Amino acid sequence: MDWLHHLGERVMVVYPQTLAVKIGTILNLVQRGERPAFWFRKWSSAYHEQKYLNEESIKLLNYLHCITKDNCYWLNSPSDLDSNNKLIQPLLAEEAGLNIAQQHIVSAKSELLKIINSDKKFITKSFGTAIYANGDDDTTLFAYTQMIDDALLAKMPETFYPSLVQQYIDKEFEIRTFYLDGECFSMAIFSQENDKTKVDFRHYDNAMPNRNEPICLPREVEERLRRFASAIGSNCGSFDLIQDKTGQIYFVEFNPLGQFGMVSHPCGYMLEKRIAQLLKSKNQCNTQYERIAKHDESLLPLCVMRLEQVSDGGYELCYHSDFYESDYAIVRSLHKPIDLLG
Amino acid sequence: MTHKDKLYLFPSCIPVKGYARSIIVDTQRRCYKFIPNVLYRILQEHNGDIIEHIMQLYGKENCEIIEEYIEFLIENNFVFISKNDITFNYNSIKNFDTPNHINNAQLDVGSIIPFNTIDLLSEHNCTVLQIFVKETADIALLLNLLGYVHKSRIASVYLNAKYSCEIEQNLQALLDQSNKLQQVLLTDAPRTETLRLGPCESCIVYLINSDISSKMQCGTVHPNNFATNRQMMAETLCHSSCWHKKISIDANGFVRPCRFAEQVLGSIGDTPLTALAEQIVALSSTTKDQVEVCRHCEFRRICPDCRVFTRNPQSPTAHLARCAYNPYIARWQGQSGYVPVDQCGMFTPKGFVPDAERIEQYALKFC
Numbered sequence A: 001m002d003w004l005h006h007l008g009e010r011v012m013v014v015y016p017q018t019l020a021v022k023i024g025t026i027l028n029l030v031q032r033g034e035r036p037a038f039w040f041r042k043w044s045s046a047y048h049e050q051k052y053l054n055e056e057s058i059k060l061l062n063y064l065h066c067i068t069k070d071n072c073y074w075l076n077s078p079s080d081l082d083s084n085n086k087l088i089q090p091l092l093a094e095e096a097g098l099n100i101a102q103q104h105i106v107s108a109k110s111e112l113l114k115i116i117n118s119d120k121k122f123i124t125k126s127f128g129t130a131i132y133a134n135g136d137d138d139t140t141l142f143a144y145t146q147m148i149d150d151a152l153l154a155k156m157p158e159t160f161y162p163s164l165v166q167q168y169i170d171k172e173f174e175i176r177t178f179y180l181d182g183e184c185f186s187m188a189i190f191s192q193e194n195d196k197t198k199v200d201f202r203h204y205d206n207a208m209p210n211r212n213e214p215i216c217l218p219r220e221v222e223e224r225l226r227r228f229a230s231a232i233g234s235n236c237g238s239f240d241l242i243q244d245k246t247g248q249i250y251f252v253e254f255n256p257l258g259q260f261g262m263v264s265h266p267c268g269y270m271l272e273k274r275i276a277q278l279l280k281s282k283n284q285c286n287t288q289y290e291r292i293a294k295h296d297e298s299l300l301p302l303c304v305m306r307l308e309q310v311s312d313g314g315y316e317l318c319y320h321s322d323f324y325e326s327d328y329a330i331v332r333s334l335h336k337p338i339d340l341l342g
Numbered sequence B: 001m002t003h004k005d006k007l008y009l010f011p012s013c014i015p016v017k018g019y020a021r022s023i024i025v026d027t028q029r030r031c032y033k034f035i036p037n038v039l040y041r042i043l044q045e046h047n048g049d050i051i052e053h054i055m056q057l058y059g060k061e062n063c064e065i066i067e068e069y070i071e072f073l074i075e076n077n078f079v080f081i082s083k084n085d086i087t088f089n090y091n092s093i094k095n096f097d098t099p100n101h102i103n104n105a106q107l108d109v110g111s112i113i114p115f116n117t118i119d120l121l122s123e124h125n126c127t128v129l130q131i132f133v134k135e136t137a138d139i140a141l142l143l144n145l146l147g148y149v150h151k152s153r154i155a156s157v158y159l160n161a162k163y164s165c166e167i168e169q170n171l172q173a174l175l176d177q178s179n180k181l182q183q184v185l186l187t188d189a190p191r192t193e194t195l196r197l198g199p200c201e202s203c204i205v206y207l208i209n210s211d212i213s214s215k216m217q218c219g220t221v222h223p224n225n226f227a228t229n230r231q232m233m234a235e236t237l238c239h240s241s242c243w244h245k246k247i248s249i250d251a252n253g254f255v256r257p258c259r260f261a262e263q264v265l266g267s268i269g270d271t272p273l274t275a276l277a278e279q280i281v282a283l284s285s286t287t288k289d290q291v292e293v294c295r296h297c298e299f300r301r302i303c304p305d306c307r308v309f310t311r312n313p314q315s316p317t318a319h320l321a322r323c324a325y326n327p328y329i330a331r332w333q334g335q336s337g338y339v340p341v342d343q344c345g346m347f348t349p350k351g352f353v354p355d356a357e358r359i360e361q362y363a364l365k366f367c
C-alpha cells in the first residue's frame, strides 16, 4: 500500500463491508472501457451475519472477475478462493512433474494399521486449510499436522471421520516459495534440530527460533512450480515444499492468497515493492475516482427487507490494486482513515 | 555430520573483517561473535566446500584447529552442514528499501504547530517523527499536535521535551491522543526513571535527571548502540546510517541533514521535499567502508554512524570524534593495553594510514 502510494498510484481498497458501495464505481469504470489492475488479497466469507449476503458478495466478485479478466490484469482472483484442496493439489503437482508424498484416505483404525505396517512413517493432516473452530465444550479446534505414532494409535477410536494420511518425509528443511506471476522467491526453514517443530513449524518455538534463509531452487523445480500454478489457474501464492535428506524436493501444498511477509522480510526479497511495481505496470486506468466518503453499513439488496446491525469482524480487500499485509493492522490499530487508502 | 559433507554459511550470518579480528553478525538472533581473521577467510573462500577438502588445504597440522572452528560454527548455528547441493541466495539479503524518500524526520516545534510540514511528511510516507519541543512545552499545543499527527500516515512519534510537572501529569492524555507515541524523553527531570505506558506498554517514557541533551549522546560509540538486524546491515552497505533518509526541520522551517549539523539545505516552504531528499541521498552515500579507521574496524556494519561529530568536519570521510575503540589492536578505551588510534599510524589529509610495524609491537605486548 505504501509502495503504491510512493510510486504515485491511486488505489481503491475494497473490503467486504465496502463492496456494496464501491462495486458501482468499479463497474462504472470498467464499462467506460478503463482497465484497472486488480489485486485480490483475501476475502472474509463470514463478514455478514446473514450468510446469504456473504454468498451474494462472492457471486458479485465472480461476476466482476468474469467480465474483466480478458482485459484487465488480476493478481489472484476470486477463483483462488476454492483451489485450496489438499487432495486435488497433489494430483496436479504430480502431473506438473513434482515429487509428492504417498497419501491415503482412511476412516478406520484397521485400515490405517494396514498402511503403516510398512516401514515408512506417516503423518495426518486436514484436507483443507487449518481449521479453527469451537468445539462443543468451549475448547478450540485447530488442525495441526501430526505424526502417527503409538501414542496416537492408542488414543484413536476404531472408526473416525475420513482423514488424510500421508507418508512422512524425512526432511532436511522446509521451503516456502512465494510465487509471483512466474517468479519464485524461496525461503528455507531450518527447524530440524528442534524436536518440537519437527512435524509442522506452525508449532512456533520461541526459545530457539528457526532459521529462515533465502535460497534458489533448481531451475527445473521452478519450471514445474510454474506449470503447477498455471494448471491450478493461479498467478500468485505460496508453495510449501520439503527437501528430504537425499536432496529431493517434495510438493506439500499451495496456498493461493498466501502470505508473503514472512518470506519477504527475512530474505530481503522486497515483495511489497515488487507487487506494487507489478500492479503499476499492469494498470491501464486513467480515471481518478471520486472518494467515497462514507458507506452505509446496513446496505442490503433491494429484494431484502430485514435490517440488522452487522458485526464488525470482517476484513480484507481487493481492488484496483493492493494491500500490503500489515496495512490491515495499521488501519485498525492506528485508525488510519480508510479514505486515505481509497 | 561427516567430513564428506559440505559447509554452508547461512546468508543471515554475515562475517565482517576487521584489522585485528573479525565478527560474524547473526542478523536473525540479533547478536555477533568474534572470529579470527583466518576463519573469516575460510568462510569467504570455502563456503559450500566439502569439509575434508578444507582440511586438506590447511594441512594436517591445522586439522584440529579447523575442526574446532567448525564446531564453533555449528554450535552457534551459523552454518548448515549437508551432503546435498544447496544454492543459498546471498544477494537478496542485502536488499533494503522503504517506500519513501524520507523515513525519519526531526521536527523542532516552537509556539506554533507546523501543520503544513506534517502534511508534507505524511504525503511522502515518512514513518518516524521525532518532535523536539523548545523550552517549557505548552500542553494544549502538544495535545493538538499529536492529534494532528495521529490522522496522518506517520506511524510512530518520539517526543523530546524539558521536564515539567504538567507534562508528567499529562502523559496519559498525550498517549490517548495518539497511540503512535512510542517514546517520550524528558530531560531536566527531578529524578531518573523509566516508565512504561499504554495497554501493551508500547510507550516508553524516560525521565532524565540532568540536562544532557541528546547533543551529548549523539555520535557516542558504544557496543550497546550496535544494531545487529538485517536492515541495519543492508543499509550500512550503501549508506551512512546516520543521514540516510533523515531530515531535520527547525522551528523556522530550515532543513538540515541532522539537527546538530551546521549546513542548511534549504527551507521547507521554498524547496520541494523531493529536491531536499536528493541532496540528502548524495550526502549519505558515504559508507563506513570509506570512513578512515572505521574501514578497518570489524564493527563497521553494525556501528551507527555520525557525520557531525567527526575528527575533521571538512572531510566527509573523517573518523568519529567520539569513538573509543581502536580496531588495530582490538581494544576499547579503559581495557588494558589500550592506546589511542593515532599511536597506531598517522592521520594524513588522505585519511588515516596504519603503521603495521607499530601495531605488531602493541599486539606482541599483549601476548
Ligand code: SF4
Pocket: B221, B288, B293, B294, B295, B297, B298, B299, B300, B301, B303, B304, B320, B323, B324, B325, B327
Ligand atoms: S572504529 Fe569506532 S566508530 Fe568506527 S566502526 Fe569501529 S567502533 Fe564504530
